[in-house]
Amino acid sequence: MMENPTVGDPEHLSPADLVAAAVREFGERELVLRCVALLRSGSWVDDPDLLPAIANGQGSEVMAGRWGPPYWARVWAMRTFLYAWDPAAVPVVVAGLSDEAWRVRELAGKVAVKCEVGEAAAALLPVLADEIPRVRAAAARAVGTVGESEHAGPLRALLEDDESSVRVQAARALERLAKRLDRDIDHLGLP
Structure with a gap:
């Protein structure tokens, strides 16, 4: 899981704060392209660092099969576009x-x-x-x-x-x- 430079408990950050931290870590275009790849494939297997960066602790829990259905990965990837955008x-x-x-x-x-x-x-x-x-x-x-x-x-x-x-x-x-x-x-x- 990436280091989140935002002040506060990373488990309780707002979606906007999570994405802002991810943008600082990956760059906006790169983050968007990673979300695009996840939405196209439906899988986080090729990018295990993405979900923890855009979904608090729940991303890791979904990846481990301990929380919620797998479609949540697509939800978080799509939600990212509300805060980071590229025409791609x-x-x-x-x-x-x-x-x-x-x-x-x-x-x-x-x-x-x-x-x-x-x-x-x-x-x-x-x-x-x-x-x-x-x-x-x-x-x-x-x-x-x-x-x-x-x-x-x-x-x-x-x-x-x-x-x-x-x-x-x-x-x-x-x-x-x-x-x-x-x-x-x-x-x-x-x-």
Whole structure:
């Protein structure tokens, strides 16, 4: 496990502090590329120092099979992109929107927002119908940030979602989409 130069107990650092320490240790681009490699392979075997650097003590525990399912490695790798970024991560963020683990799909949506991953727009549309409300809400936020006028229809459908948090995010996303595209909200998606 790498030495963490951040003040405080490394077992209780925030994700932002963990990634900041990892950036100091590896460099931002190198850290992102290592996370990209993990997301592509789904395995930490080739990079045993990565998870302990981005996931507190839990990374080592997952690697040893003592804590949580293995998909947590993908969760932590995707979460890293919220704090360290390089465009090389775009393909794995887009692919993460269809990951079998809902937490990865949710984080991929959050990364699409934070890093304005326009390439994710089309891949976000099926995620708007995800079975997990948190994933639908993240996808709605992302469509509002990177979508186009033609994506307004699927957002409007979410205004009737069973979950209030999804409805709220869909309404905000429509407002953001209209403002970003400089269009009247009522005419989004219409010829």
